[in-house]
Amino acid sequence: MGFEVSDELLGTFVPVLIYWAYSGIYVLLDSFEKYRLHTRKDEDEKNLVSKRTVVKGVLLQQTIQAIVAIILFTVTGDDGAAASVKPSYIDLARQLVTAMLVLDTWQYFMHRYMHHNKFLYKHIHSQHHRLVVPYAFGALYNHPVEGLLLDTIGGALSxxxxxxxPRASIFFFSFATIKTVDDHCGLWLPGNLFHVLFRNNTAYHDVHHQLYGSKYNFSQPFFVMWDRILGTYMPYSLEKRTGGGFEVRPAKEGKDI
Incomplete structure (x- = not known):
């Protein structure tokens, strides 16, 4: 008799494994200076937290997320009858798009509130902004309270x-994890499909991590609709940096590039 892993267990731990595996790819690519949005020197000097502390913080958040996921799957689980009914591709697409919109909406308003509430920013959200120069495995480096409010509850609602x-959630949360890591990777790689398919991308989120853009580009991780609707959208331009790489700058007018 073979060992069978449940969809609930996969939905809990596959996104965690993907987070570190995908981040690892970017760590290997990090040495290519010509693709970086910030120099390695800036990463070392401007960031206010060590990478060791970042790893510990991310692991803590992933532990909390795993516990909540297990509780959620247990509470919403059934006897397996419903799980045996496979949704149509149309239903599956509707579920995934709905989950994306719910997650984006929750994260936009919670994220924006954490910036405008001085207490929450000082004591909670500022921890994430210790990474002035974002990098891939720092994507989920947050205060545990923020991780619970923004990511864990947002994921549960979606x-x-x-x-x-639970089976569909494996793919959705794995995709959301990859997208979040990509947004924080600090690299502008040629042929990156996320940059082609989404206006909310690495450069877009990099603007938010800079002092001039800290009250703009709150949207994450998929669309930019709430920023555009509510006037917190900051367009940007990408310019080649002397010595290699790119520099993200706010654009006065026009489209992002």
């Missing part, structure tokens, strides 16, 4: 309101 199954 799961519940979309009506997706």
């Amino acid at each position: 799961f519940l309101l979309s009506g997706m199954s």
